[in-house]
Amino acid sequence: MTCAPSSFSVPASYRSLVSVSVFFVCLLAMPYVLPNPYYVSTLTLACINAIIVVGLNLLLGFAGQISLGHAAFYGIAAYATGIATATYGLPMEAGFFIAVGLTGLVALLVGIPTLKLTGHYLAMGTLGFGIIVFIFLNESIELTGGPSGMVGIPRLALFGYEFWSDNAYFYLVSAVLCCILLLSLNLIRSRFGRALKAIHTSEKAAMCMGVDIARYKLAVFVFSALYAGVAGFLYAHYLGFVAPSSFGFHFSVQLIVMVVLGGMASVWGAVAGAIFLTVLPEFLRVFETIEPLIYGSILVLSMMFMPKGLAGGAEMLCRRARRLCGGLRAPAGAPEAGPQSGPESGQENGSTGALPTGQPPDAGAVRGGSNG
């Protein structure tokens, strides 16, 4: 099963380059399609979230290890760069290396003992870590500003260019997201990615095949924390303000929901889940009081009726569309749905292995039923 992707390796990585480029062009077009600065800022936050979720997806979706404390890494990075640049006046570049380096170091130190735990015990371990960091951010007032947060973090300026306009910042975040996507898509098709999937399927079998489980688990944990670190850096310099409430348990859960709603073990699904769940509450603002009610219902209903997430749903739609068109290959259609629905099913056919083979009889039965 895991051999299949490697045989497609060359065309698959070419495909991912194409799909990421299409996605990037769509993102670049967004400020023209939605000229309202509020939409652009929402999309910027959505892309920042997508960076964390793609990383968490490597850990949760591919390696099958849960982390209920991922918001902590995001918070550590945001505060680290904030303290470095605002309190100590260091340059941004230093802030970046401090933020990402510290996140990686903390992940390494926490990961070594924590990843010995499995299942619900691992969930509890990471949850406990997240809560400890949250309480630390809240209580060490002289360093972090306490519950009211930290203001005056400078707007991002790299190598002399200051990202003052919202659009410029959005382009930067889009570019980072696309780099991260390319990296992740290639990573999951590498030896590393195959080892992760083997660990997910059966740790014992993976161990018997000579996979150093402990090292791979730790590596993917640190790796996903680094993604969150990059996102935290971008977040802090975008808003210019950080408060502990953005990095609590609630956000960790939201990140997991983004992974699962998007579709586990699908890089594009993670992006779709992150964008959907960041943009959705903004639309629900209209309904004010019933917003959480609608949010909760969408969560429950989509899990009940679309258990493989948005990626699974889009894949099924694509397959049906393809059959209706008589085997015509559906290219990336509408610019907005394209990158999320079109290329992704092609990617995932190659990478998930087990999922597509389980699908066709199902979809066939549904179609047969509709014909009859």
Next chain:
Amino acid sequence: MTPVAIMDLSSFLQYLFSGLTVGATYGLTGLGFTIIFNTTGVINFAQGEFVMLGGMLAVAFQALLGLPLPVSVVLAVLGATLTGAVVERLAIRPVRTAPHINLIIITIGVSILIRSLVMLLWDRDTHTLPHFSGTEPITVGGATLMPQSLWILGITALVLVALRAFFSRSIFGKAMLACAHQRKAAWLVGISVEQMVLLSFMISAFVGAVGGVILAPMTMTAFDVGILLGLKGFAACILGGLGNPFGAAAGGLLLGVLESFGAGVISSAYKDAFAFIILLLLLFVRPSGLFGKAEVKRV
């Protein structure tokens, strides 16, 4: 042990009492987690919401409808139990074959739903319930003890004894244990696993709501208290060893006492962190919890 030695007896007792009181509710919440975990293998993240429902419904019946306190308490617990049944029928049973991570997400969604419904139908304010038998503090060895603490400890003990009897004597309890042990075998000998899952949701909602109702007079209650109580309950059952209901109760008591001493001796600001740090250290030493079987895979 040095901080305890330095501490005088009265403050030692004071920390112990308050720790045991809060710990009992953590224990009851943790108990609810393990009951559902045993029959379904799922951590029900809406467990804290059952605790919140117990307290909030009692306040609603008592303050809004003007019912006497005992009646409101009983109705509140029944209401929460019914909610547990409804949650199982509507949200869990239709997807019982789904992967565990999906079921966990569903319970997170359900907890958001319950929370926002309570907020909509009632309000965002904090409320309090009258103490069951007055607020005249009792003095024991220089420490003060509220009568409500005795209620909390007494009722928790009662619930534990009743559950123990239920699991060891009644046919339903034995059937539930059978499901917990081996679902397929239980099904083969004619136990309706579906009914047992329904029952487990009702019992855990019941136990959680009892915890919420008895705690409400001591601490304020509001629509969002379920999150933290749920987390502490989860910590309690992990501390005790997942799958062992009485370990969860003991874990809850221990967590409450640790928290109380941590707050008193070290710093009240880091109270919650203190409990979780101890929990993490314990997990690293004993990855299956205090009373759990050591069969958890350690790689």
